[in-house]
Amino acid sequence: MTSTTRPDTDMFTGLIPRRPHPTLRIDLSPPPNLIARQIVVAYRPRARHLSRRIARRICGEVAAFSDPRLHDVIEKALDEAVALFVDAMAGAPVRGATVAHIYRQLGSLEGRAGHNLDAMRAAHHIATQEFWREMTKIAGELELPMAAVSHLAEALMDYQRQLLEHATRGFAEPSPPIDPRLPLFAALVGDVRTGDLCALAGRAGWKVTDRVAVAVVPGGPVPAELSMPAPRLLMGASEGAMVVIGASGAVHESARAVVAATGRPVAVTWEVRLDETRHAVRWGLRAVDLVAEQVLHPSADGIVWCAHHQSELCLHADPTLRRFADEQLLAPLLEETPKRRLALAETMLVWLRARPSAPVVAEQLRVHEQTVRHRLKRIKELFGERLSDPAETVGLLTALESTTPRWRRDLTRR
Numbered sequence: 001m002t003s004t005t006r007p008d009t010d011m012f013t014g015l016i017p018r019r020p021h022p023t024l025r026i027d028l029s030p031p032p033n034l035i036a037r038q039i040v041v042a043y044r045p046r047a048r049h050l051s052r053r054i055a056r057r058i059c060g061e062v063a064a065f066s067d068p069r070l071h072d073v074i075e076k077a078l079d080e081a082v083a084l085f086v087d088a089m090a091g092a093p094v095r096g097a098t099v100a101h102i103y104r105q106l107g108s109l110e111g112r113a114g115h116n117l118d119a120m121r122a123a124h125h126i127a128t129q130e131f132w133r134e135m136t137k138i139a140g141e142l143e144l145p146m147a148a149v150s151h152l153a154e155a156l157m158d159y160q161r162q163l164l165e166h167a168t169r170g171f172a173e174p175s176p177p178i179d180p181r182l183p184l185f186a187a188l189v190g191d192v193r194t195g196d197l198c199a200l201a202g203r204a205g206w207k208v209t210d211r212v213a214v215a216v217v218p219g220g221p222v223p224a225e226l227s228m229p230a231p232r233l234l235m236g237a238s239e240g241a242m243v244v245i246g247a248s249g250a251v252h253e254s255a256r257a258v259v260a261a262t263g264r265p266v267a268v269t270w271e272v273r274l275d276e277t278r279h280a281v282r283w284g285l286r287a288v289d290l291v292a293e294q295v296l297h298p299s300a301d302g303i304v305w306c307a308h309h310q311s312e313l314c315l316h317a318d319p320t321l322r323r324f325a326d327e328q329l330l331a332p333l334l335e336e337t338p339k340r341r342l343a344l345a346e347t348m349l350v351w352l353r354a355r356p357s358a359p360v361v362a363e364q365l366r367v368h369e370q371t372v373r374h375r376l377k378r379i380k381e382l383f384g385e386r387l388s389d390p391a392e393t394v395g396l397l398t399a400l401e402s403t404t405p406r407w408r409r410d411l412t413r414r
Helices: 034-061 068-089 097-112 118-141 146-172 181-189 194-204 248-262 274-292 306-315 319-329 331-335 338-354 358-365 369-388 390-412
Strands: 211-217 233-238 241-246 266-268 303-305
Touching: 034 068, 034 118, 068 097, 068 118, 068 146, 097 118, 097 146, 118 146, 181 194, 181 233, 181 241, 181 274, 211 248, 211 274, 233 248, 241 248, 241 274, 248 266, 248 303, 266 274, 274 303, 274 306, 303 306, 306 390, 319 331, 319 390, 331 338, 331 369, 338 358, 338 369, 338 390, 358 369, 369 390
Parallel strands: 266 303
Antiparallel strands: 211 241, 211 266, 233 241
């Protein structure tokens, strides 16, 4: 297959980002007042903390920027903007093309999202307010007259004007066409009525099938030829993983190709109705997580066939609730040291499955027979009559199967 190269796409919008225009720039001149420069130099170590605080306020107070996926984008923009201002005010030579481009992209994102410029203006107001508060605070710490920061005030207002101007230009740019498959993919992994799915599929030129399978590829680069749109498949990103949706045969073929090219395990679900695709995506994502946790293991072909692991997926469907329930059932073991707890759990797990003799348990665990006898004695001291109650032992066995791999993993990380 001939490799086809293409520009990297924006994981949030699915669009190819524009390259920085050579004429993009921001003009900043250091203040002639040397005391003002001292304020900036003294503040430099705190600049990153400031940008983080501004980002939290913007994401928390401006509705248009409340999407968690935008938080990293906003933090990056603020990191760059604050660093540029501090460098310029300290007298370092700066050009500002990168910051201008970032803010132009932010404006463009707002335009594509159908928002107006009020959100950008509100965000700039918050940034100016926080930055000025920090400048006056540090001037007070240095016991400098407020007149010394007047040059910074003028420079800051001009800087914010330029940033907003670049964002406005990005907002006004015509939006490039969006791949019609992206709304269909978003609908399938979300919750849309079947009638809407048919309409979206028609616009995307994708043949609607009654049932689909899903493959989930854990995060990391995938060869371009394997992530390119295919006639029978839909591809996109969800929770940092690549998701492939389509008829089972095509999905299986794609999964095997990814495993062969990357060596990474791929989770593949059984077929579901088209309007149940979002559930299959969730199962696939959970299966990938369980592989990372060493609870599930891929087959010899490198694929985690979810149909073979339905009981484990049910058992670990809600990790927090599962852990809470397990710890209630296994509370006596929590009083032991981590190493001792794991040894008792492993012994208890083997013993509860078939109640074999101590020599058989010792052989399976590859420890001395007397060691097993000591462990079983301690287990009976901890759990008492619960070990004779069939209903209790079923719960204990399920909890041990869920928890023992995690305890083993936690111990190896110490």
